[in-house]
Amino acid sequence: MRQDEIWDAETAERYDTPGRGVFAPEVVGPAVERLAALADGGRALEFAIGTGRIAVPLAERGVPVTGIELSEPMLAKLRQRAAIPVVAGDMATARAEGRFSLVYLVYNTISNLLTQDEQVACFRNAARHLDPGGRFVIELGVPELRRLPPGQDALVFHAEDGYVGVDTYDPVRQHLVSHHFTFGAGRQARVSRCPQRYIWPAELDLMGRLAGFGLESRHADWTGGEFTTESSSHVSVYRLP
Known part of the structure; x- marks a missing residue:
């Protein structure tokens, strides 16, 4: 299945679950606080912004947010919620105007790119958008x-x-x-x-190096929990020189 077949109008209509699941305050809040700190007063770009689960509260937090989104139905739902500038396109290739201090990609979404080449291209696209010293943040599950x-x-x-x-x-x-x-x-x-292509943490780090990034930090969650062999997911922060 292509991504535009998965993220169709029916999926977009039932995607948001306000106050529950991944939309629960205890899930969204720590992610927004961490991303706001990593933006460090600069602009943020969200790859695969979706309906704005993270982008909307991050913008309300005072961070200027732009998005890239492939799914027109998901983008339509976002436009009903907030006036956030969004480029329609693939996160591995689409370009947004200007430069950013932070690019972020949450909730396993890099794995929606189904080849290693596309995933490396996503890192390189993030690097193209960032100022020197800028950060690329990825939230991703560990294959079980x-x-x-x-x-x-x-x-x-x-x-x-x-x-x-x-x-x-x-x-x-x-x-x-x-x-x-x-x-x-x-x-x-x-x-x-x-469908997804899963990525091991070490492979993800190599993708980062190919795009000019170094790994700045890796934690088990948005609150900074220690990443261990038992962690089911991680939040990895990559940084340009």
């Missing part, structure tokens, strides 16, 4: 291959009333597909899928 027993290629990553999430892995191509099943009291379920 240690949980896969021999002969099994699927993992349930979340289950609750009305929802089951399953990841299927293809280690040869370094791909996974997240399957989201939502259902009510009836027999029918709604299924959506999101």
Whole structure:
């Protein structure tokens, strides 16, 4: 599936869950505070800005925010919420006007680029937008291959009333597909899928070096928790000389 097929009008319409899930204040708040500090008084550019989950409160925090977004339906939802300048296009190639002190990419979105070359191009595109000394911040999950027993290629990553999430892995191509099943009291379920190319932290660091970045910091979350072998995700900050 192409990204424009995944992030269609139906997905955009039900993407926002105000006050719940990834839209909960305890999720959004720490991310916004950390990004505001990393912007250090300068302008910020969000790759794959979506409906503005992070960009809108960051702009309200006083940081000038611009976005790049491939999905027109997601962009339409953002425009209903706030007057944030956005360039329609692919985060690996699209250009926004001006220079920035911060480029950021949250919630695993770099993995929506399905080849290593595209992911490296995303780093290089971030570098093109940044002032000297500027930062590129990526929030990304750690592949859970240690949980896969021999002969099994699927993992349930979340289950609750009305929802089951399953990841299927293809280690040869370094791909996974997240399957989201939502259902009510009836027999029918709604299924959506999101293909991704997962990235190990060390591989991500090499991508950064190819684009001229050095790793400034890596934490387990937006609050600065220690990144360990048990961490399920990380927030990595790359910086230009």
